[in-house]
Amino acid sequence: MDVSVDQSLCQGAAQCVRSAPQIFDQDDDGLVVLLRQPGSPAERAAAHVAAVLCPAGVITSGGPA
Template structure:
């Protein structure tokens, strides 16, 4: 799994941080997403997928390994 985030799309809702705090954080000044781990361990994959699904701005992209 590889994760990318589009900071330009991010609206700072913070759902990703609530669901996967080991993978996502938010900048203090504006709430924009910060990617902590672009290739998280397998135990984080379900939470990352959920974060991408619930992101209101569709700012999180998940690419599955082949």
């Protein structure tokens, strides 16, 4: 699974950080930062949930494969 983010559209809601803190963080402006690609099945599932929960739709993932 390849996860990507479009920081230019981020609204800073932090749903990604709440659902997958090992994958996402926020910068000093409160915008999403992709820390690393998910590795384990649990991390891939968490990244997929983060993508679904993102109100701005800035996270894309290939699903919880």
